[in-house]
Amino acid sequence: MSELRHDWSIPETVALLGRPFHDLLADAQAVHRAGFDPNVVEGAMLLSVKTGACPEDCAYCPQSSRYDTGLIPERLMPTAEVIAAAQNAKAAGATRFCMGAAWRSPNDRQVEQIVEHIEAVADLGMETCVTLGMLTDRQAGRLAEAGLDYYNHNLDTSPEFYGTIITTRTYDDRLETLGNVRAAGIKVCCGGIVGMGESRTVRAGLLVQLAGLDPHPESVPVNLLVQVPGTPLHGVEALDGFELVRTIAAARIMMPKSVVRLSAGRTEMSDELQALCLHAGASSIFLGDRLLTTPNPGDSSDHDLLDRLGVSLRVSSATLRPEAPVHTV
Numbered sequence: 001m002s003e004l005r006h007d008w009s010i011p012e013t014v015a016l017l018g019r020p021f022h023d024l025l026a027d028a029q030a031v032h033r034a035g036f037d038p039n040v041v042e043g044a045m046l047l048s049v050k051t052g053a054c055p056e057d058c059a060y061c062p063q064s065s066r067y068d069t070g071l072i073p074e075r076l077m078p079t080a081e082v083i084a085a086a087q088n089a090k091a092a093g094a095t096r097f098c099m100g101a102a103w104r105s106p107n108d109r110q111v112e113q114i115v116e117h118i119e120a121v122a123d124l125g126m127e128t129c130v131t132l133g134m135l136t137d138r139q140a141g142r143l144a145e146a147g148l149d150y151y152n153h154n155l156d157t158s159p160e161f162y163g164t165i166i167t168t169r170t171y172d173d174r175l176e177t178l179g180n181v182r183a184a185g186i187k188v189c190c191g192g193i194v195g196m197g198e199s200r201t202v203r204a205g206l207l208v209q210l211a212g213l214d215p216h217p218e219s220v221p222v223n224l225l226v227q228v229p230g231t232p233l234h235g236v237e238a239l240d241g242f243e244l245v246r247t248i249a250a251a252r253i254m255m256p257k258s259v260v261r262l263s264a265g266r267t268e269m270s271d272e273l274q275a276l277c278l279h280a281g282a283s284s285i286f287l288g289d290r291l292l293t294t295p296n297p298g299d300s301s302d303h304d305l306l307d308r309l310g311v312s313l314r315v316s317s318a319t320l321r322p323e324a325p326v327h328t329v
């Protein structure tokens with residue numbers, strides 16, 4: 001059931017997404033239990049280290065300079081502030097610290113500043129992840145040398161739908177950056193966004209691309225669009241929650257060893273919907289009350305939810321399949 005495949009077709013994936021809900025979830029749970037402890041969730045924390053004024057035109061994004069979202073741009077954060085945020089994240093139970101910058105692609109000087117951030121966060125004993133836009137092979141090599149664990153670069157959607165969402169860089173640009181990151185030996189965090197008005201076939205197209213990456217990304221973030229006033233996608237029809245669950249279940253089945261993250265959009269989800277997403281095979285969340293620029297449920301609400309489910313936070317980055325997980329209830 002859990003051999004790694006990279007050759008999923010769109011019809012096959014559409015059929016997987018459309019299976020009777022309970023059959024799909026039962027298979028996704030079986031795959032999940034074969035590779036993971038279903039009662040342990042990974043906690044990551046995000047920090048926007050450079051905010052807004054981005055030249056790209058991603059239609060979902062509050063940080064694009066093309067849309068008036070009321071966001072106040074901020075310059076690259078000094079390392080001391082990053083360290084303080086990472087210490088708080090660690091105290092809140094996060095094992096991974098993800099730094100995001102609103103760049104199309106960093107220049108070499110900016111990469112050096114990020115290297116300082118990475119080294120400082122790694123010194124705290126946390127896993128490091130950054131998302132900085134497109135990277136050259138040399139820049140990816142430099143980040144690898146600095147000890148970066150993960151690079152986040154999303155494919156966002158299917159190749160066919162992509163052009164309706166972003167025009168300032170291509171799908172192939174994204175695949176090239178992912179290739180550079182992989183070649184440098186950095187683990188890949190790559191996923192997408194649902195709820196942008198796409199069809200099930202589009203979601204299948206995204207999953208086919210993600211599962212087509214060889215090796216599969218180690219982390220697969222599934223973001224539910226956070227609708228921000230001023231962005232072109234504000235007001236798009238909300239996605240049926242069951243479609244989100246189906247997408248997560250299909251991702252779990254198609255990429256059985258990858259950690260699927262229930263990422264952006266949780267403030268719009270009921271506790272019950274989030275629990276279904278975890279049941280379908282998501283085993284990672286962002287902690288804290290802010291994503292990059294938009295709200296996230298926050299620690300007390302998350303600890304309450306995990307406690308009610310008998311789920312604990314993974315305590316160390318070294319235990320993806322803990323033999324003896326620590327439970328909070």
Ligand code: SAM
Binds near residue numbers: 152154226228
């Ligand atoms: N600028 C870099 C880039 O685009 O690669 C890194 C930061 S960018 C904000 C990282 C990812 O956040 C995007 O690829 C997208 O998947 C996600 N994202 C941005 N705005 C979002 C929104 N409103 N809702 C859900 N996900 C969003």
Ligand code: DTB
Binds near residue numbers: 046062131222294295
């Ligand atoms: C990812 O896939 N989701 C995160 C992270 N990678 C960088 C970002 C979500 C951003 C949501 C909108 C915001 O807060 O600005």
Ligand code: SF4
Binds near residue numbers: 054058104133
């Ligand atoms: Fe810029 Fe990234 Fe937002 Fe696109 S998603 S506008 S590249 S910050």
